[in-house]
Structure formats: structure tokens, C-alpha cells
Amino acid sequence: MELKHIELSQxxxxxxxxRGVAKKPDLTNILPSVRARGILVPLIVRPNGAEDAYEIVAGKRRYHAALTVAEECCGFDPLPCAVMEAGDDAAALEASLIENIARLDPDEVSRCESFTRLVREGRSIEDIGLTFGLTSLQVKRTLAIGNLLPRIRTLYRTHKIDAVTMRHLTLASRAQQREWLALIDCPEKHAPTGSQLKAWLFGGSAVAAKVAMFDVASYTGEIVSDLFGEDSYFADAEVFWTAQMAEVEKQAAFYRETGWSDVVVMERGAYFNSWEHERCPKRKGGKIFVTVSHRGEVAFLEGYITTKEARQRAKGEPITNKPVRPEVSAALGNYIDLHRHAAVRASLLSEPAIALRMMVAHAIVGSHLWRVDVEKQRAASDAIAESVEVSASEAAFDKARRSVLDLLGFDADTPTVVGGYDGDHGVARLYARLAVLSDEAVMRILPVVMGETLGVGSAEVDLLGQITGTDMRTSWNDSAVLPDLIRDKQLLNAVIAEVGGSDVAKANAEATAKVQRSILVDCLTGSNGRAKVDGWLPRWFAFPPSCYTDRGGIGCVERSENIAALVAQPEIAEEPELREAA
Incomplete structure (x- = not known):
């Protein structure tokens, strides 16, 4: 190379x-030193064909810094330059890369574009690696960025996506990249990034080729290379799992042939918990447990038995080994179960007595489809709770509950019928008990089950109260707790008018709430010279209920008004009697 000083105008x-021609370089960290000391390091240039004209191969930032200082100071000294031979674009690009990488690392996208141009100029990956001190894998990783759509490269260059997301997108096809960009553009959808993006690209958990038990070279499915993760992934997880599990079965068969008592292949994703197993050698009947992770990893754990089996052996109980491989596959089992289910529920249409008993059993025991909770009857205070517990209504219901517990053979101390069954076989065993009972006996159970699960403060309470003609005068009698709960003077005065008469209410309208409460208690108990009022029932306890003021805010009144139309419906014709269950 020839060293010479060249004017800025040339x-x-x-x-x-x-660094390209159009893109304006960042001069932040170079401009101060150029102002102070000028250009010290020569630019790399080459003749561009015109007389006394040169093009800058490396040194664009120094050139622009010199232009800036020249504008500020009305001139700049000629720049020191190393002049290359003209014509070799690849050599010029290499010089530009080497010079710039030594000074300021370009972003990955710029480096990729430059490497791609070198490849087009005829440089091999190995040549590029040797020139820049990189491994072939590092060069391939950089070139892989070129597989991205231009917009994705721009998103990365402008820091709109991170490096992990960019690298995962190099594994995507052009169609997948366009689909991902559509998610970015849609405000109502979320575009996966990071590790979620890899799972999205592969339709679930990405399975690395390194976990395959089979020979990857003979694999007929597609494998996608990840240059950044130094690994490859199976494009079709279903094809992979078919091949992987076939290899697991082959290895399991080998273990059985070599004398192991059993090989237990655990469900995919299930953990092998050491506290649930004990060590046991092959000669004493130890087994092989096989764990399979969702990422495709397989581990063969030799010489274990379950703690339950160990206890059985210690007690001398016979061990019944489960078959290693079920007779039917999961899909066939699903087919069988669905058809059996369809046939049985069609048969149930003509057996209402059986259906009734099965419903009662479900309500009492529960199942994965039935969840019935007992009403907790939570009270705001101990006084309220006690007033309900000692009421005649609660005593009558508790008597019926104890009768049902005895009828079903439950423990007499069980607090509720619902949830009270603790035997084996759940719903099936309880149904067997109900099947031998008469319809009359089952009908005795139903009201208790319904009562235990009837929600406090629900519209159902108001509906049933009106339908059954519930009269709380026969069960409610409270002169202690209720008066103490009425704190509003207007409400107290309205209640006194109903209990003691309008004259008493008017005479005490301005009295304190405490005085009015004492008057109400006197009327209910016949104390302090006032006549006892028998059979009085607050308006709120009627079915339907009503108010004492026009302020509203009474839940039972609002619910009753909402269901008034339902109560007015004509009576439904009686159903024919149920046939006895077989």
C-alpha cells in the first residue's frame, strides 16, 4: 500500500x-479527539476510476468527523490515507471489516450483510473465518441472520426485539416469519418472544436432536439446525415421539430379557420421586423405572421398587405386578369409554328411579363433575348463631338428618349427610346402598341433602318458602337477639307501631333508640306492665316478605319481587310414580 495525504474534496x-454509504455514522466518541488532534490513523482508500479521486474503504467515521471540523473551522488538513490497489471488491470489504472490527464492533446485522457480500464475491466460510479470527460456526451464525426478513432485521437493529428472539427467528421459515410479524402488528394478539417463541415455532415444547435415542442419521423427518444454540431440533414433534417411544420399548425389552423383573415406563412428564421408592437389586426383584420428559429426555433408573411394594414384601404379602403394557392404547381406551358412556345414558332415560338414586349418590359423595358444598350458615355474631341453633326449625332439620344418617349407615356423629360418606368405591358403593331402599326412603333422604346445600340468602329460599307455604310463626320466637339488632330509630318506631300500637309508637317517636328497644322487648315479653304480644312475626319473615320503610335495601324483599312471576306459574302436572330400583 502507498501512504499519502489526500484532500477531503478528493x-x-x-x-x-x-458501514454503507447512506447511513450517517455516530461521531459521539470520535469527534472531540479529531477536533483536538486531527486524524492520526490513516484511512484505507482505493482509486475509484476518476482522476485524483479516491473512495474510502475503511475510515468513514474519521472522514465525517473531518468534514464536521472543516465546516466548523473553515478548512481541514489533507487526511492520511493508505491507498489500496483498485478493483478487488472482496479485498476492499475485508479491509473495511478488519479495520472496523478492530475499532468498533458493528452490529450483528451489519456484519451479516458484509459477510454475505464476501460470500457472493467468492469467499468461503472457512476463508472468512481465517481472515477475521472466527470459527466456521461463528461465521455460520452471523450468516444465518441473512435468512430473516428485512423487517425483522430492522426490528433487531433498532432494538425493538432482543437477541434471543432474533436468533430463534432464524429457525423459522419465511411463512412463519410473516405469521410472526402479523402477530406483532395485531394489537389484540401477543407475539411470542424468547423461549416462548421457540415453543411456538415447533408447535409445543422444542425437542432437541441430542435427546434422541435412535440414530438421527436414519431419521426420515425434518430436523432444523439452531446455529446459535449449537443444536438441532425436530420440526415434527409427533414423528419424533413415535420414533423415540419405539426405541424406549426396544430398550425395555432388552432389560426384561436380561433378568429384570419389570420395566415401568412412567407417563410423559411424570417425576420419579425418590421418597416414593426404595433401592432393590435385580436379584431381589428390583425394577427399572423409565422417566420421559416433555423435552424428549429419557432416563432409565435401575434397581428400585415402590415404598408400598417394599412394605408388602416386609409383611410377606403377595405382590401383584401390574401389566407393563396395557391391552389397549390410550386412543382405543377413549373410544371404548365414549361408546359405553353414550349407551348407558341412553338406557338411563327409561330408568328414572335408578337415575334418582345415582343423583342422590353424586350429591352426597361428589365426583370430578359434581361439586356440591354444604351451606356453612355463617353468622355475623355468636348471638345470631345461637339463636338459629336453638330454633325449632333447626331442631326439626337436625332430627331428620340423624334419621337419614342412620338410614344410610353413616356414623351418627357425622355433622352432615353431604360429604359424610367415607367408605371405599365412592359413588358406586353408595348407589348400591340406595338401590335396596324404597322410593319412599330415598325421598326422605332428598330433602335433607337439598336442605344442607340450600344457599343462605338465595332466591331459591324465597321461591321454596312461597311454594311450600312456609309459616315461620310455628318456628320463630325471639325476644332477645332481634331487638338488639335493630339500631335505626325510624325502623324501631315502625316495628313498635306494629307490635304495641300506633299510640305507643307516636308517644315515643322522639325517644332514643335504646328506650325504644326496651319498649319493643317489653311488648314481646309482657314486662313492665305492657301486654305480651303473641304470634307476632316480623314482615321480613313472611313469604313473601315486605318492608317497614320505603328506603329499600332488603335482600329477601328484592329477591321475592324478582321471582314473583315464577310463583304465579300454573302448577305442573304430577309425574307418574317412580318404579322401584332393581
Whole structure:
């Protein structure tokens, strides 16, 4: 190379410059030193064909810094330059890359674009690696960025996506990249990034090729290489799992042939908990447990038995080994179960007595489809709770509950019928008990089950109260707790008018709430010279209920008004009697 000083007017940026021609460089960290000391390191240039004209292969930032200082100071000294031979674009690009990488690492996208141009100029991956001190894998990783759509490269260059997301997108096809960009553009959808993006690209958990038990070279499915993760992934997880589990079965068969008592292949994703197993050698009947992770990893754990089996052996109980492989596959089992289910529920249409008993059993025991909770009857205070517990209504219900517990053979101390069954076989065993009972006996159970699960403060309470003609005068009698709960003077006065008469209410309208409460208690108990009022029932306890004021806010009144139309419906014709269950 020839070293010479060249005027600014004779220099232009070369298309071979890795920083490009149009993009304005960042001069933040170079401009102060150029102002202070000028250009110390020569630019790399080459003749561009015109007389006394040169193009800058490396040194674009120094050139622009010199232009800036020249504008500020009305001139700048000629720049020191190393002049290359003209014509070799690849050599010029290499010079630009080497010079710039030594000074300021370009972003990955710029480096990729430059490497791609070198490849097009005829440089091999190995040549590029040797020139820049990189491994072939590092060069391939950089070139892989070129597989991205231009917009994705721009998103990365402008820091809209991170490096992990960009690298995962190099595994995507052009169609997948466009689909991902559509998610980015849609405000109502979320575009996966990071590790979620890899799962999205592969339709679930990405399975690495390194976990395959089979020979990957003979694998007929598609494998996608991940240059950044130094691994490859199976494009079709279903094809992989078919091949992987076939290899697991082959290895399991080998273990059985070599004398192991059993090989237990655990469900995919299930953990092998050491506290649930004990060590046991092959000669004493130890087994092989096989764990299979969702990522495709398989582990063969030799010489274990379950703790339950160990206890059985210690007690001398016979061990019944489960078959290693079920007779039917999961899909066939699902087919069988669905058809059996359809046939049985069609048969149930003509057996209402059986259906009734099965419903009662479900309500009492529960199942994965039935969840019935007992009403907790939570009270705001101990006084309220006690007033309900000692009421005649609660005593009558508790008597019926104890009768049902005895009828079903439950423990007499069981607090509720619902949830009270603790025997084996759940619903099936309880149904067997109900099947031998008469319809009359089952009908005695139903009201208790319904009563235990009837929600406090629900519209159902108001509906049933009106339908059954419930009269709380026969069960409610409270002169202690209720008066103490009425704190509003207007409400107290209205209640006194109903209990003691309008004259008493008017005479005490201005009295304190405490005085009015004592008057109400006197009327209910016949104390302090006032006549006892028998059979009085607050309006709220009627079915339907009503108010004492026009302020509203009474839940039972609002619910009753909402269901008034339902109560007015004509009576439904009686159903024919149920046939006895077989």
C-alpha cells in the first residue's frame, strides 16, 4: 500500500465500506479527539476510476468527523490515507471489516450483510473465518441472520426485539416469519418472544436432536439446525415421539430379557420421586423405572421398587405386578369409554328411579363433575348463631338428618349427610346402598341433602318458602337477639307501631333508640306492665316478605319481587310414580 495525504474534496465513501454509504455514522466518541488532534490513523482508500479521486474503504467515521471540523473551522488538513490497489471488491470489504472490527464492533446485522457480500464475491466460510479470527460456526451464525426478513432485521437493529428472539427467528421459515410479524402488528394478539417463541415455532415444547435415542442419521423427518444454540431440533414433534417411544420399548425389552423383573415406563412428564421408592437389586426383584420428559429426555433408573411394594414384601404379602403394557392404547381406551358412556345414558332415560338414586349418590359423595358444598350458615355474631341453633326449625332439620344418617349407615356423629360418606368405591358403593331402599326412603333422604346445600340468602329460599307455604310463626320466637339488632330509630318506631300500637309508637317517636328497644322487648315479653304480644312475626319473615320503610335495601324483599312471576306459574302436572330400583 502507498501512504499519502489526500484532500477531503478528493474522497468519497466506497460502496464496499461495511458501514454503507447512506447511513450517517455516530461521531459521539470520535469527534472531540479529531477536533483536538486531527486524524492520526490513516484511512484505507482505493482509486475509484476518476482522476485524483479516491473512495474510502475503511475510515468513514474519521472522514465525517473531518468534514464536521472543516465546516466548523473553515478548512481541514489533507487526511492520511493508505491507498489500496483498485478493483478487488472482496479485498476492499475485508479491509473495511478488519479495520472496523478492530475499532468498533458493528452490529450483528451489519456484519451479516458484509459477510454475505464476501460470500457472493467468492469467499468461503472457512476463508472468512481465517481472515477475521472466527470459527466456521461463528461465521455460520452471523450468516444465518441473512435468512430473516428485512423487517425483522430492522426490528433487531433498532432494538425493538432482543437477541434471543432474533436468533430463534432464524429457525423459522419465511411463512412463519410473516405469521410472526402479523402477530406483532395485531394489537389484540401477543407475539411470542424468547423461549416462548421457540415453543411456538415447533408447535409445543422444542425437542432437541441430542435427546434422541435412535440414530438421527436414519431419521426420515425434518430436523432444523439452531446455529446459535449449537443444536438441532425436530420440526415434527409427533414423528419424533413415535420414533423415540419405539426405541424406549426396544430398550425395555432388552432389560426384561436380561433378568429384570419389570420395566415401568412412567407417563410423559411424570417425576420419579425418590421418597416414593426404595433401592432393590435385580436379584431381589428390583425394577427399572423409565422417566420421559416433555423435552424428549429419557432416563432409565435401575434397581428400585415402590415404598408400598417394599412394605408388602416386609409383611410377606403377595405382590401383584401390574401389566407393563396395557391391552389397549390410550386412543382405543377413549373410544371404548365414549361408546359405553353414550349407551348407558341412553338406557338411563327409561330408568328414572335408578337415575334418582345415582343423583342422590353424586350429591352426597361428589365426583370430578359434581361439586356440591354444604351451606356453612355463617353468622355475623355468636348471638345470631345461637339463636338459629336453638330454633325449632333447626331442631326439626337436625332430627331428620340423624334419621337419614342412620338410614344410610353413616356414623351418627357425622355433622352432615353431604360429604359424610367415607367408605371405599365412592359413588358406586353408595348407589348400591340406595338401590335396596324404597322410593319412599330415598325421598326422605332428598330433602335433607337439598336442605344442607340450600344457599343462605338465595332466591331459591324465597321461591321454596312461597311454594311450600312456609309459616315461620310455628318456628320463630325471639325476644332477645332481634331487638338488639335493630339500631335505626325510624325502623324501631315502625316495628313498635306494629307490635304495641300506633299510640305507643307516636308517644315515643322522639325517644332514643335504646328506650325504644326496651319498649319493643317489653311488648314481646309482657314486662313492665305492657301486654305480651303473641304470634307476632316480623314482615321480613313472611313469604313473601315486605318492608317497614320505603328506603329499600332488603335482600329477601328484592329477591321475592324478582321471582314473583315464577310463583304465579300454573302448577305442573304430577309425574307418574317412580318404579322401584332393581
Amino acid at each position: 474522497l468519497v465513501v466506497s460502496p464496499a465500506n461495511m
